[in-house]
Amino acid sequence: MTRYTQLVLMLCVGVAGTAVEARADCHKVRGSISETSIPSNDQFGRLLGTVTGVLNGASTVFITSPPPKVASYDVFLTTAGDVLIATGAPTRTPVPGEAGEFMSHVELTVVGGFGKYAEATGTMTFDGRSHTGTVPPTADLVYQGTVCGPNVKGGGN
Numbered sequence: 001m002t003r004y005t006q007l008v009l010m011l012c013v014g015v016a017g018t019a020v021e022a023r024a025d026c027h028k029v030r031g032s033i034s035e036t037s038i039p040s041n042d043q044f045g046r047l048l049g050t051v052t053g054v055l056n057g058a059s060t061v062f063i064t065s066p067p068p069k070v071a072s073y074d075v076f077l078t079t080a081g082d083v084l085i086a087t088g089a090p091t092r093t094p095v096p097g098e099a100g101e102f103m104s105h106v107e108l109t110v111v112g113g114f115g116k117y118a119e120a121t122g123t124m125t126f127d128g129r130s131h132t133g134t135v136p137p138t139a140d141l142v143y144q145g146t147v148c149g150p151n152v153k154g155g156g157n
Helices: 003-022
Strands: 025-038 046-051 057-065 071-078 083-094 101-114 121-131 138-149
Touching (some): 025 057, 025 121, 057 083, 083 121, 101 138
Antiparallel strands (some): 025 046, 025 138, 046 057, 083 101, 121 138
């Protein structure tokens, strides 16, 4: 084998090895969130949440654009210190006959984070009820989805 051929083969093996190392592992996430509206300087308000399940810890969300095209910015801080960031498209539908009660649905796109979720991608959904008649307003949601990333290892509960 010529020296040039050996060099090309070594480069091919090195590039293939790097590609395998850079692949993203994907894992299912699921759990629940209890959110409460909190005072803030955010133009459209902010929610603070307690998160159970795979993303066990805390969350905060604020609305980045109002109706008709509502958008949100969602941040999760796990008890392990990892941060997952997503952007969302929330919708609320009034519950007939129940003033201040709404069925809530959010489509989330994972856009990154820190620690385990650095460079993360994926999608999640939230489904549940918003209670705007309570003081302060609250929401009870269930989340599920898939998160992928080079540091996403192990499942979670």
